[in-house]
Amino acid sequence: MEQQYDLLGVGAGIFNLSLAALLSDNKSVTSHFLDKNTDLEWYPGLMLDNAKMQTCCIKDLVSLADPTNQYSFLNYLSSKNRLFQFLNRSSFIISRKEFFDYAQWVSSRLSNISRGISVEKIYYKNGLFEVTTDKQSYYAKNLSISIGRNRFLPESAKVLEGDKVFHGLDYLFKKSKISNAKRIVIVGGGQTASEILLDIMDSFPRVEEITWISRRNNFLPLDDSPFVNDYYIPSYVDYFSSLDNDLKRVKHKEQRLTSDGISLDTLTELYEKIYENSFIRKNSNLNVILKPFRKFSEIQKAGDGYKVIYQNMETHKSVLTEADAVIFATGFENKFPSMLSEISDLLHLDDNEQPLKVGSNFEVSWEYGHLNTIYVQNMSRFSHGPWESNISLAAWRSAKIVNHLTQGNSYPMLNVNDSPFVSWRDSDRNNYRGLTNDQPSYVETMSA
Numbered sequence: 529m530e531q532q533y534d535l536l537g538v539g540a541g542i543f544n545l546s547l548a549a550l551l552s553d554n555k556s557v558t559s560h561f562l563d564k565n566t567d568l569e570w571y572p573g574l575m576l577d578n579a580k581m582q583t584c585c586i587k588d589l590v591s592l593a594d595p596t597n598q599y600s601f602l603n604y605l606s607s608k609n610r611l612f613q614f615l616n617r618s619s620f621i622i623s624r625k626e627f628f629d630y631a632q633w634v635s636s637r638l639s640n641i642s643r644g645i646s647v648e649k650i651y652y653k654n655g656l657f658e659v660t661t662d663k664q665s666y667y668a669k670n671l672s673i674s675i676g677r678n679r680f681l682p683e684s685a686k687v688l689e690g691d692k693v694f695h696g697l698d699y700l701f702k703k704s705k706i707s708n709a710k711r712i713v714i715v716g717g718g719q720t721a722s723e724i725l726l727d728i729m730d731s732f733p734r735v736e737e738i739t740w741i742s743r744r745n746n747f748l749p750l751d752d753s754p755f756v757n758d759y760y761i762p763s764y765v766d767y768f769s770s771l772d773n774d775l776k777r778v779k780h781k782e783q784r785l786t787s788d789g790i791s792l793d794t795l796t797e798l799y800e801k802i803y804e805n806s807f808i809r810k811n812s813n814l815n816v817i818l819k820p821f822r823k824f825s826e827i828q829k830a831g832d833g834y835k836v837i838y839q840n841m842e843t844h845k846s847v848l849t850e851a852d853a854v855i856f857a858t859g860f861e862n863k864f865p866s867m868l869s870e871i872s873d874l875l876h877l878d879d880n881e882q883p884l885k886v887g888s889n890f891e892v893s894w895e896y897g898h899l900n901t902i903y904v905q906n907m908s909r910f911s912h913g914p915w916e917s918n919i920s921l922a923a924w925r926s927a928k929i930v931n932h933l934t935q936g937n938s939y940p941m942l943n944v945n946d947s948p949f950v951s952w953r954d955s956d957r958n959n960y961r962g963l964t965n966d967q968p969s970y971v972e973t974m975s976a
């Protein structure tokens with residue numbers, strides 16, 4: 529009889545790596561994680577030399593659940609013999625390369641991960657999941673699926689995708705193919721777009737025109753101010769999860785820049801570079817055209833190049849620009865995971881902006897959920913809040929999953945109220961009955 533695991537992880541990227549690390553020492557649970565890549569990868573197409581993390585390094589794969597865990601970032605630093613020098617930097621922000629090196633260090637120490645195995649389909653029979661792969665089948669009572677989000681490309685770009693039209697995640701793979709381009713368009717207003725623009729300005733000697741298009745009102749910073757960061761603590765997640773869907777939609781919009789804004793350092797560097805290019809550099813042929821509040825409409829092939837059509841969101845007029853290369857830094861979307869198609873009839877689908885209904889312990893709501901659990905990570909941004917696709921609370925989420933899986937309290941610190949400074953709820957005892965409102969006031973916010 530094949531081995532049956534208590535939990536089989538599908539994907540062993542950043543989020544399931546956190547769960548694998550917490551489960552690796554747990555004697556009461558048998559776990560194993562499968563990943564299709566032969567080595568751990570973390571967006572290699574954007575591993576730019578000077579790219580920085582957008583989260584504090586103490587928010588690593590384990591520490592917020594278990595500060596004494598051997599897989600903490602501090603232990604990594606210590607094992608690399610650079611703890612003192614690290615502290616002398618006086619900064620908790622590290623490079624993306626260092627975070628990736630840390631993640632590789634964790635991964636290389638875990639025996640509950642097999643890489644180079646691609647999961648194909650998931651079946652459910654007699655209280656057990658059968659997970660088929662390109663190698664063999666695996667059996668488990670519970671699953672944790674964390675396969676990343678799907679890159680988003682507009683339809684007209686999908687048709688033309690190739691060496692000159694591509695998603696930002698492929699930037700470093702395609703960079704040499706566009707290094708002679710004279711006119712480049714970048715679509716998207718987040719961190720990826722700004723890093724690519726900086727890199728092109730630094731390393732493309734022949735480029736004459738770069739146009740940056742974003743739907744946002746301006747090129748806006750990541751908001752990680754102190755009270756806003758209280759969105760990234762467990763009690764706020766509880767609060768957010770309890771809201772009704774209309775209000776969640778409002779909050780999502782309002783909180784977007786806490787997750788998807790551009791790091792202030794990057795914006796400052798970019799502004800400085802554009803200043804240098806405009807006023808200080810002699811004989812610069814480069815024209816950087818910044819176009820916020822413009823909505824991408826379509827890309828068309830035109831001779832050897834492309835026509836990019838976008839809409840000015842103020843005038844509603846369509847505008848056309850021509851380019852030799854177009855980079856879509858257009859982020860991600862959550863699609864229904866095709867590996868679940870064989871059991872899709874049993875799953876409770878979400879009718880909002882995410883495919884699956886996900887509960888407070890990151891368990892999918894489904895027909896046999898009382899017997900066997902399917903946990904998902906990075907698939908409940910709509911129901912749980914924008915933090916869900918970030919690393920900030922990854923360790924906490926993993927610990928919630930372990931507690932739920934073991935029906936125990938391996939991580940008792942999770943039950944301690946984290947006492948947010950902001951009171952998100954009012955106590956019923958303070959209710960004032962003198963005035964009544966017919967409709968919740970966020971309805972006004974939505975229509976404003």
Ligand SMILES: Cc1cc2nc3c(=O)[nH]c(=O)nc-3n(C[C@H](O)[C@H](O)[C@H](O)COP(=O)(O)OP(=O)(O)OC[C@H]3O[C@@H](n4cnc5c(N)ncnc54)[C@H](O)[C@@H]3O)c2cc1C
Pocket residue numbers: 538539540541542543544562563564565569570571574580581582583645646647648674675676677867905906917918919920
């Ligand atoms: C460039 C970039 C920088 C970021 N920087 C930050 C940051 O500074 N701070 C922050 O909080 N967040 C950051 N994020 C967001 C977040 O950290 C990442 O999205 C994170 O990698 C998500 O982890 P994941 O496990 O869901 O997905 P991934 O890391 O993408 O891992 C998914 C894994 O699933 C595997 N897989 C997929 N399909 C299968 C299959 N069929 N069978 C087996 N395995 C499969 C893949 O091989 C992959 O290893 C960043 C995102 C990007 C794109």
